Amino acid sequence: MSTDTPFRYAYNSLVYVGEDLAESVERVARFGYDAIEIVGEPERIDPRQVARRTADAGIAVSSICSIYTAERDLVHPAAAQRARAIEYVKDLADFAAVMGCPTVVVHPTACMKTAPLADPADEWTWAVESIRTAGEYAAQQGVSFSLECWNRYESYFLNRLEQARALWAATGLANGGVQGDTFHMNIEESSIVEAFRASAGVLQHVHLADSDRTAPGGALIDFEPIVDVLIDIDYRGYLSFELLPAAADPFASGRQEEFFDRYTERAIRTLRAVEQQVRARRALDGKG
Ligand code: LER
Numbered sequence: 001m002s003t004d005t006p007f008r009y010a011y012n013s014l015v016y017v018g019e020d021l022a023e024s025v026e027r028v029a030r031f032g033y034d035a036i037e038i039v040g041e042p043e044r045i046d047p048r049q050v051a052r053r054t055a056d057a058g059i060a061v062s063s064i065c066s067i068y069t070a071e072r073d074l075v076h077p078a079a080a081q082r083a084r085a086i087e088y089v090k091d092l093a094d095f096a097a098v099m100g101c102p103t104v105v106v107h108p109t110a111c112m113k114t115a116p117l118a119d120p121a122d123e124w125t126w127a128v129e130s131i132r133t134a135g136e137y138a139a140q141q142g143v144s145f146s147l148e149c150w151n152r153y154e155s156y157f158l159n160r161l162e163q164a165r166a167l168w169a170a171t172g173l174a175n176g177g178v179q180g181d182t183f184h185m186n187i188e189e190s191s192i193v194e195a196f197r198a199s200a201g202v203l204q205h206v207h208l209a210d211s212d213r214t215a216p217g218g219a220l221i222d223f224e225p226i227v228d229v230l231i232d233i234d235y236r237g238y239l240s241f242e243l244l245p246a247a248a249d250p251f252a253s254g255r256q257e258e259f260f261d262r263y264t265e266r267a268i269r270t271l272r273a274v275e276q277q278v279r280a281r282r283a284l285d286g287k288g
């Protein structure tokens with residue numbers, strides 16, 4: 001692959017609330033995506049069925065959108081609770097492996113937990129230990145982790161990519177790296193572009209959404225410099241659209257029709273046009 005290889009796009013099925021997976025796979029394939037992101041609920045979703053459906057539709061599974069609840073808290077002060085969270089992430093590695101999916105999204109603590117329950121230094125140690133334990137297991141299944149940063153209203157633990165890079169380095173793991181989500185980055189980073197640039201070589205996965213979490217092109221984020229820097233740093237992972245309705249809790253935001261056909265179509269159309277424009281300009285400028 002060279003730096004002019006086009007990006008691969010995925011759509012996160014988290015927002016297809018109440019829909020049969022077969023329909024979700026069909027829609028994502030129909031609008032020209034390379035892959036679908038699957039919700040991390042191994043007890044509800046049969047990975048063999050997903051593997052069959054995606055293979056039939058000619059798309060891949062890009063990633064697992066893990067659901068970190070209070071019961072799945074990798075830095076909980078109770079060791080038994082942390083152990084349960086580690087088991088959840090290990091289960092996700094098995095789940096991903098069945099689907100040939102390369103990446104499980106990891107965040108150290110529960111979504112909507114906005115303050116620590118213990119001393120921050122202890123929580124850091126637990127985060128390193130929990131992620132390392134689950135990550136060593138995932139490596140044996142051929143699966144990588146992406147440490148995702150969330151905005152301050154969803155988590156106090158990793159808000160910026162520099163923090164995720166430090167945590168990732170502390171685990172000593174080689175299977176994976178960090179993850180930026182433009183919705184969160186737009187709130188927390190002083191520069192989305194520079195945060196990505198500083199993550200060169202360790203960026204495992206990317207979530208794209210506009211500033212209001214709808215499809216790119218409808219709100220405030222300028223995706224041209226973002227695409228440009230991702231080409232600059234030779235990012236080879238998926239660009240996965242994670243679009244969600246306006247609600248504080250992203251896992252309880254409910255079903256909204258525009259996130260089905262309308263945004264699935266608009267997201268990839270907008271980003272492919274931006275990508276083409278950026279690549280054409282770079283070619284004129286003599287950049288790869
Ligand atoms: C998950 O990818 C994410 O970005 C968080 O907002 C939790 O849903």
Ligand code: MN
Pocket residue numbers: 148181207242
């Ligand atoms: Mn995300």
